[in-house]
Amino acid sequence: MTLNELRYIVAVARERHFGKAADSCHVSQPTLSVAVRKLEDELGVTLFERRKGEVSITPIGEQVVSQAQRVLEEVSGIRQAAEQGKDQLAGPLRLGAIYTIGPYLLPHLIPNLAKAAPQMPLVVEENYTAVLSEKLKQGDLDVIIISLPFDEPGVRTLPLYEEPFVLLIPSSHPLNQYDEVEVDQLKAEDVLLLGAGHCFRDQVLEVCPDCLAKSAEGHARQSLESSSLETIRYMVASGLGVTVLPCTAAGAERFSERLLRVKRFVGKPPSRVVALAWRKSFPRPEAINAVREAILRAPLSCVRPLDQPRELPSGP
Numbered sequence: 286m287t288l289n290e291l292r293y294i295v296a297v298a299r300e301r302h303f304g305k306a307a308d309s310c311h312v313s314q315p316t317l318s319v320a321v322r323k324l325e326d327e328l329g330v331t332l333f334e335r336r337k338g339e340v341s342i343t344p345i346g347e348q349v350v351s352q353a354q355r356v357l358e359e360v361s362g363i364r365q366a367a368e369q370g371k372d373q374l375a376g377p378l379r380l381g382a383i384y385t386i387g388p389y390l391l392p393h394l395i396p397n398l399a400k401a402a403p404q405m406p407l408v409v410e411e412n413y414t415a416v417l418s419e420k421l422k423q424g425d426l427d428v429i430i431i432s433l434p435f436d437e438p439g440v441r442t443l444p445l446y447e448e449p450f451v452l453l454i455p456s457s458h459p460l461n462q463y464d465e466v467e468v469d470q471l472k473a474e475d476v477l478l479l480g481a482g483h484c485f486r487d488q489v490l491e492v493c494p495d496c497l498a499k500s501a502e503g504h505a506r507q508s509l510e511s512s513s514l515e516t517i518r519y520m521v522a523s524g525l526g527v528t529v530l531p532c533t534a535a536g537a538e539r540f541s542e543r544l545l546r547v548k549r550f551v552g553k554p555p556s557r558v559v560a561l562a563w564r565k566s567f568p569r570p571e572a573i574n575a576v577r578e579a580i581l582r583a584p585l586s587c588v589r590p591l592d593q594p595r596e597l598p599s600g601p
Contacts, residue, residue: 288360290324291353293317294332296351299423301340330443355423355566361424362568370579374402374570380576381410381417385485385514386559389533390430393583394576404577414484421564428563430574430580431542432484435562443561443573445580446588449554450489451535453518454527456546465551468493477517485514487555489529492555496529521545531557532587558591 286491296306297317307317316428326330332346342350382391387409395407410417410426418437420452435442452466460466460474476496479486491498515535521528535547563573581590 286324286327287436288322288357290320291357292318294346294350295353295357295423297333297340298320299425301342303335303340304532305557316531323532328453337488338399351422354422358424358564358566358568365388372404374575375404375568377406377408378569378572378576379408379410379425379427380471381412381420381426382412383417383431383485383529384474384483384512385534386430386432387411387513389531390559390580390583390585394579397579397582401579404572405572413482415482418434418562419505421562424564427567427569428561431560432488433558433560437562439563439565441565443577443593444558444591445577445593446583446590447556447558448531448533448588449556450492450550451532451554451587452527452548452550453521453530453535453547454543454546455521455524458527458546459526460548461546463548464549465546467551468555469495469526471496471527471529477520477526477528479514479517480512487532488555488557493529520546529555533585535587559588591596 292310293306293312296309297303300309301308303318303321304314306316307314310317321332322561330345330349331343332349333341335343379547388411391409395409398405400408410420412420414431414435416433417426417429417431418440420441421429424436425498432486433442433444452460452471460470464471471493472495475490476490476493478496514530517528518530518534561573561577565571577593581593
C-alpha cells in the first residue's frame with residue numbers, strides 16, 4: 286500500500302470516473318487503474334463497482350476512502366510542519382462559502398485576514414451547502430462558512446453570529462405604510478425566491494410556507510425565482526414582487542430610496558445562524574481561529590455575535 290494508491294482511490298471516489306481521476310492525479314488512466322486494482326487485491330475487497338461509463342463506490346470502499354483521506358491529511362500536516370516551520374498561518378487556506386453569505390461577508394473577511402495573517406492567502410469558492418460539504422470531507426476545502434443546521438460526521442462546527450431576515454419591497458408598495466411587517470402579510474404577495482438547492486430558500490419557506498405561490502387548485506405554481514440574491518434585489522427594484530433576505534444582503538443603500546425599502550418583521554424576526562465548519566482532523570487550528578477572528582471583526586451591524594469559546598478544540 287502506497288500513498289499514491291491512496292491518492293488514486295480518493296480521486297476516483299471524488300470524480301466517479303477513472304479517466305477524470307487520472308487527469309486530476311496527472312497520471313495515465315492505465316497507471317491509475319492498475320494501482321487501484323492492486324490495492325483492491327492487497328486488501329481483498331472491491332472498492333469500486335465498474336460499469337460502462339459509470340463508477341460507484343461500495344460501502345466498504347467508502348470506509349477505506351474515508352480512512353485514506355485522513356492518512357493523506359496527516360501526511361499533508363507533516364509536510365506543512367516541515368515546510369512552514371510549524372507556522373500554521375503560512376501557506377494558502379482553501380475556504381468555501383455558500384452563495385448567500387460569500388458576497389456580503391468576503392469583502393470584509395479578506396482584508397481583515399490579510400492584515401492578521403499576511404502569509405496565508407485565501408483560495409475561495411462559492412457553492413451550495415451540499416457541494417461544499419462534500420469538498421470539505423474530501424479535503425478539497427479546509428474550512429467552509431455555512432448556515433446551521435449542519436451536521437456531518439468528522440466535522441466540527443462553530444456558530445459565529447445570528448442574522449435576522451428582513452423584507453425588501455419596492456418603495457411604492459402598499460406595505461410601506463407599516464413600520465414593521467407580519468410574516469402572515471406575505472401570503473397575498475408575489476414573493477421572489479432563490480431556486481431549488483439553496484438552503485436559504487428552504488429557510489424562508491420554513492417560516493413562510495405560503496410564500497411558495499399556489500394555484501387555485503392548491504398546487505404550487507411556477508414562481509419567479511433566481512439563482513442569486515443580487516438578481517432578486519434588482520427584480521424587486523423593478524417592481525416584480527417582494528422578497529425576504531438575510532439582513533446583510535438587503536443592500537438598500539445601493540439603490541435610491543425611490544426604488545427600494547427594507548422592512549423589519551414584527552417581534553422576534555426569523556433568522557439564521559452562520560457558522561464555520563472544518564474537519565476534526567484538520568492540522569491547522571490556528572488558521573481556523575484566524576478566520577473566526579476576521580469574521581467577528583467584520584462591520585456587520587445588523588447581526589448578533591454569538592458567545593465564542595476562548596480556544597478552539599483540536600484533534601479528532
